[in-house]
Amino acid sequence: SQKIEQNSEALNIQEGKTATLTCNYTNYSPAYLQWYRQDPGRGPVFLLLIRENEKEKRKERLKVTFDTTLKQSLFHITASQPADSATYLCALASNNNDMRFGAGTRLTVKP
Amino acid sequence: KAGVTQTPRYLIKTRGQQVTLSCSPISGHRSVSWYQQTPGQGLQFLFEYFSETQRNKGNFPGRFSGRQFSNSRSEMNVSTLELGDSALYLCASSLVAVMNTEAFFGQGTRLTVV
Numbered sequence: 001s002q003k004i005e006q007n008s009e010a011l012n013i014q015e016g017k018t019a020t021l022t023c024n025y026t027n028y029s030p031a032y033l034q035w036y037r038q039d040p041g042r043g044p045v046f047l048l049l050i051r052e053n054e055k056e057k058r059k060e061r062l063k064v065t066f067d068t069t070l071k072q073s074l075f076h077i078t079a080s081q082p083a084d085s086a087t088y089l090c091a092l093a094s095n096n097n098d099m100r101f102g103a104g105t106r107l108t109v110k111p
Numbered sequence: 112k113a114g115v116t117q118t119p120r121y122l123i124k125t126r127g128q129q130v131t132l133s134c135s136p137i138s139g140h141r142s143v144s145w146y147q148q149t150p151g152q153g154l155q156f157l158f159e160y161f162s163e164t165q166r167n168k169g170n171f172p173g174r175f176s177g178r179q180f181s182n183s184r185s186e187m188n189v190s191t192l193e194l195g196d197s198a199l200y201l202c203a204s205s206l207v208a209v210m211n212t213e214a215f216f217g218q219g220t221r222l223t224v225v
Contacts, residue, residue, distance in 0.1 A: 032211045043115075043201050043216030044154070051211075089154060093210035097167035099144075101154040 002027045004092060006102040014110055019077040021105045023090035026071060028100070030092035033066055035075050038087045038104065047088075048075075080109045113137065115204050115217035123223045129190040132220045136183050136204030142166075143185040144209040145177060148199040148219070159209055160185055167210070192224045 007022035023033070031052050036044035050057045050066045050073070057064045063076040077084050087104040116135040124130050136143050144159040144167075156169040160179035177187045183204075189196055199221050203214040 034214075041218075043203070043219055046213045046215065049211065049213065091154075097159075097210060099156040099167070099169070099210060101156070103153045 002100065004028070004090065004100055004102045006088075006090060006105045008105055009103070010106045010108070012108045012110060013080055015081060017080055019080050019084070019107055019109070021075040021088050021090075021107065023073040023075070023092075023102050024071060025092055028071075028092060029094055031095045032093040033064075033073050034091040034093070035062075035064055035073075036089045036091060038089060044089060077107075080107075082109050082111050085109050115202060115215050117200075117202055117217035117220050119220060120218065121221045121223075123225060124192050126192055126194060126224055128192050129188065130192060130222060132187045132200055132202075132222075134185045134187070134202035134204075134217060136185070136202075137215055140204035140206055140215075141183055142205040142208050142212075143179055143183060144203050144205070144214065145185070145187050146201045146203070147171075148201060149197075154201075157187070161208065166208075189222075194224050196222065197224045198222060 003026045005024045013019050034049045035047045038044040048064045050064050061078045065074045085108050087106045089104045090102045093099045118133045142161045145157040148154045159167040163179045174190045179185045199219045201219045203216045205212045205214045
């Protein structure tokens, strides 16, 4: 069956360090992969989108990689700040117009 | 510009009733998609509408339906409510398609079925 797994439910890091979040998938062929940030009680906020034929995308302190051979995406936040504390969701969309989300990783950046 | 507006924010319904939720997208956006979020199942895609037509559909029973109007505003309906339908229902708007472009989410409607 199709499965999307985000590496851990929670991740704690020190301010200034790089946070790395993982999104693995099985039995799925995504054409697009998106990363969202969600704060408690609020809707998700779009961060980055990467296509299957792209290896890497960057936006300010954010970087996403997409490895269709390993069936994995890595999401990096460099120079992390306490304000980056939130739940991060990966979302995969196939060419069949099927869209699925990971369970999310709750990131806490400690000062 | 104004964001995505969902109404109502909170709703309490009784099992067996039906409910209609509303979503007003960002001006100029033609795609509206709906999601259910629960602690147990996470965020799940319900369906997407574009130019008043359902374009994509997730794996939900027929009790969940929606429509989109000519001004791109969308409604979602759930009939014969079950306790398990208690969730945060989110909608998102995109210029063209939620699958491959930036999506903007509303604050959601918190539905409680008792």
